[in-house]
Amino acid sequence: xxxxxxxxxxxxxxxxxxxxxxxxxxxxxxxxxxxxxxxxxxxxxxxxxxxxxxxxxxxxxxxxxxxxxxxxxxxxxxxxxxxxxxxxxxxxxxxxxxxxxxxxxxxxxxxxxxxxxxxxxxxxxxxxxxxxxxxxxxxxxxxxxxxxxxxxxxxxxxxxxxxxxxxxxxxxxxxxxxxxxxxx
Amino acid sequence: xxxxxxxxxxxxxxxxxxxxxxxxxxxxxxxxxxxxxxxxxxxxxxxxxxxxxxxxxxxxxxxxxxxxxxxxxxxxxxxxxxxxxxxxxxxxxxxxxxxxxxxxxxxxxxxxxxxxxxxxxxxxxxxxxxxxxxxxxxxxxxxxxxxxxxxxxxxxxxxxxxxxxxxxxxxxxxxxxxxxxxxx
Numbered sequence: 190x191x192x193x194x195x196x197x198x199x200x201x202x203x204x205x206x207x208x209x210x211x212x213x214x215x216x217x218x219x220x221x222x223x224x225x226x227x228x229x230x231x232x233x234x235x236x237x238x239x240x241x242x243x244x245x246x247x248x249x250x251x252x253x254x255x256x257x258x259x260x261x262x263x264x265x266x267x268x269x270x271x272x273x274x275x276x277x278x279x280x281x282x283x284x285x286x287x288x289x290x291x292x293x294x295x296x297x298x299x300x301x302x303x304x305x306x307x308x309x310x311x312x313x314x315x316x317x318x319x320x321x322x323x324x325x326x327x328x329x330x331x332x333x334x335x336x337x338x339x340x341x342x343x344x345x346x347x348x349x350x351x352x353x354x355x356x357x358x359x360x361x362x363x364x365x366x367x368x369x370x371x372x373x
Numbered sequence: 374x375x376x377x378x379x380x381x382x383x384x385x386x387x388x389x390x391x392x393x394x395x396x397x398x399x400x401x402x403x404x405x406x407x408x409x410x411x412x413x414x415x416x417x418x419x420x421x422x423x424x425x426x427x428x429x430x431x432x433x434x435x436x437x438x439x440x441x442x443x444x445x446x447x448x449x450x451x452x453x454x455x456x457x458x459x460x461x462x463x464x465x466x467x468x469x470x471x472x473x474x475x476x477x478x479x480x481x482x483x484x485x486x487x488x489x490x491x492x493x494x495x496x497x498x499x500x501x502x503x504x505x506x507x508x509x510x511x512x513x514x515x516x517x518x519x520x521x522x523x524x525x526x527x528x529x530x531x532x533x534x535x536x537x538x539x540x541x542x543x544x545x546x547x548x549x550x551x552x553x554x555x556x557x
Contacts, residue, residue: 279523283464289525296524324532327516328539332508334523335515339463340480341473348508355512355540355548362546364539 190215190222191239194232199272203281208232230287236278237291241298253310254357257329260303261349264330268337269344279338300326316360325365329356374399374406375423378416383456387465392416414471420462421475425482437494437544441513441537444487448514449533452521463522484510491544500544509549513540 193215197206206229212219226232248259267275282292300323307322316325332352336342359365377399381390390413396403410416432443451459466476484507491506500509516536520526543549 280467283467293524293526324516324535324539327519328512328536331515331519332511334519335511338523339518340477342477351508351548352512355508355543358546358548359539359543362542364535364542 190217191232191236194236195274195278198233198277198281199274202277203229203284206281230285233278233281233285233288234291237288237295241295245299245302247303247306249306249309252313253306253315253360254353256306256309257353257356258350260306261330261333261353264333265337265344265349268333276338310360315357317363317366319366320360320363321365325356325360328359328365329353374401375416375420378420379458379462382417382461382465383458386461387413387468390465414469417462417465417469417472418475421472421479425479429483429486431487431490433490433493436497437490437499438537438541440490440493441540442534444490445514445517445533445537448517449521449528452517453528460522494544499541501547501550503550504544504547505549509540509544512543512549513537 190211193211194206197210197214201210208222208226208229209219211229211232212222215222222232226235248256248263250256250259278288279292282289303326304322307316307320307325310316311318311320329352333344333349336348337344374395377395378390381394381398385394392406392410392413393403395413395416396406399406406416410419432440432447434440434443462472463476466473487510488506491500491504491509494500495502495504513536517528517533520532521528
């Protein structure tokens with residue numbers, strides 16, 4: 190069923206996505222779909238929640254830079270895959286509040302799973318003790334999403350590596366060790 | 374007319390946005406709108422293109438950190454304004470290819486206008502000669518868009534300042550001076 194949602198979304202976009210088209214594609218009676226998922230938002234939310242329910246672990250290459258480079262290669266691959274399943278899901282999240290919340294949960298889960306990358310870097314002495322994982326990880330990955338998802342420009346060569354390297358340099362200089370600073 | 378597009382978008386969302394509702398709100402005959410803008414995508418593209426056609430200049434506070442803090446305060450204000458006009462426009466860009474291209478042009482224009490921020494920092498010796506403006510500016514601003522637009526979580530205190538500070542530390546350490554690195 191969720192494969193049918195993804196396939197419909199990639200092939201025909203959100204505008205053509207209905208419980209009926211998904212049910213037809215999956216060969217399931219529409220009332221079954223309505224009973225379990227209620228609407229398109231519920232189907233999309235389940236796609237995101239299922240995507241997070243796996244055994245994914247972050248790369249462990251032996252260095253912070255290596256881990257972030259490998260992580261960004263994964264992000265880049267997801268955002269440029271053909272057919273553009275990830276991009277279609279992100280776009281759909283702007284249509285359905287339920288899907289948006291599910292995408293938020295998915296990202297929170299992925300960033301939480303990546304925290305060992307930062308803990309290992311602290312243990313190796315690559316970044317100062319007290320370096321906070323979440324802002325470091327977002328600093329390393331956000332430029333890719335910004336360029337590819339929001340500005341929708343092709344990834345310039347070196348974008349993923351540049352973002353990973355600048356996050357490491359900032360972290361090494363203590364950018365992410367401060368307690369929550371006042372936003373002034 | 375473009376004010377009518379923005380108002381309709383904020384109040385009723387993209388799904389309710391039609392040439393007819395915009396024409397009615399603006400008190401203009403629908404055929405006039407169709408002749409000039411063709412469709413909703415054309416109207417939205419014009420909203421973005423008009424937004425870029427102003428006298429906006431980046432902050433000039435006397436330091437790179439000061440400039441980026443002020444810039445991020447502006448980004449934060451735009452992304453959290455009520456009614457959420459900027460967020461509505463970004464969401465709409467996921468519905469219309471024409472609007473998406475116009476939003477891309479708008480961002481490119483804004484980042485280009487911000488390049489003096491980096492040139493001044495190089496001249497003051499705050500960052501190494503050869504520091505590239507675009508990746509530095511994206512590093513400073515992308516975490517805000519990532520959290521607020523894509524992950525759709527409220528801005529945690531200090532988010533804007535943290536992103537500005539980490540970009541400055543990375544830039545000072547030479548993160549953005551390299552010629553385009555290979556993405557490996």
